[in-house]
Amino acid sequence: MNIKTNLESIKSSLSEHVTLVAVSKTKPISDLMEAYNAGQRIFGENKIQEMVDKYGQMPKDIEWHMIGHVQRNKVKYMAEFVSLIHGVDSFKLLKEINKQAKKHNRVINCLLQIKIAEEDSKFGMSAEDASTLLQSDEFSELQHTNVVGVMGMATFTNNMGQIEKEFKFLKSTFQKLKTLNSKLATISMGMSGDYQLAIECGSTMIRVGSSIFGSRNYS
Numbered sequence: 001m002n003i004k005t006n007l008e009s010i011k012s013s014l015s016e017h018v019t020l021v022a023v024s025k026t027k028p029i030s031d032l033m034e035a036y037n038a039g040q041r042i043f044g045e046n047k048i049q050e051m052v053d054k055y056g057q058m059p060k061d062i063e064w065h066m067i068g069h070v071q072r073n074k075v076k077y078m079a080e081f082v083s084l085i086h087g088v089d090s091f092k093l094l095k096e097i098n099k100q101a102k103k104h105n106r107v108i109n110c111l112l113q114i115k116i117a118e119e120d121s122k123f124g125m126s127a128e129d130a131s132t133l134l135q136s137d138e139f140s141e142l143q144h145t146n147v148v149g150v151m152g153m154a155t156f157t158n159n160m161g162q163i164e165k166e167f168k169f170l171k172s173t174f175q176k177l178k179t180l181n182s183k184l185a186t187i188s189m190g191m192s193g194d195y196q197l198a199i200e201c202g203s204t205m206i207r208v209g210s211s212i213f214g215s216r217n218y219s
């Protein structure tokens with residue numbers, strides 16, 4: 001497993017409108033530095049504390065993406081530096097992000113996580129809730145958050161037909177929401193096992209971990 005080679009082979013297969021988030025959760029700084037030295041500047045983590053620790057140890061020209069479930073009481077730890085929060089699944093959370101961003105005089109980019117999987121375990125809001133949120137007066141008052149797109153996680157299955165159906169649903173949800181808010185531009189979908197399919201279905205941002213850094217013992 002060579003991180004640089006893995007990155008290069010993935011990147012060479014991507015068209016320029018697809019952004020690669022290198023998912024480095026559970027991996028040591030030395031692995032992240034290998035990716036950094038190979039040119040990677042966008043890293044994704046799913047635990048706030050781990051991301052904060054790595055932010056402290058890595059070069060400062062990195063964009064840090066929070067891709068995991070976010071607890072409201074932890075937003076404050078990342079508000080100073082996080083560049084995109086993928087998993088926004090409620091207005092309450094968005095409001096907290098707005099509040100913490102304001103303290104740092106920042107505007108934090110966010111994606112609305114849409115529930116696309118059939119499993120109960122996956123977080124996310126319904127397409128209807130997302131549409132209600134984007135049209136609400138309360139939403140229009142938030143000055144320190146910028147909702148720039150949607151994110152989804154497909155069902156954990158080898159059934160590519162099922163995954164494709166879910167990706168297509170996210171794409172069509174995105175198109176509907178975009179008619180309500182023209183700022184939406186990003187569709188974050190696709191991981192190591194399914195990012196090619198995700199791109200065929202319209203993904204603009206893929207979150208790839210194990211195909212770059214090797215398998216994890218835990219996640």
Ligand SMILES: *Cc1c(COP(=O)(O)O)cnc(C)c1O
Nearest residue numbers: 023046067191192207208209210
């Ligand atoms: C871990 C994780 C990924 C990356 O998974 P791989 O299968 O290792 O590519 C992508 N998205 C989220 C939300 C994750 O938690």
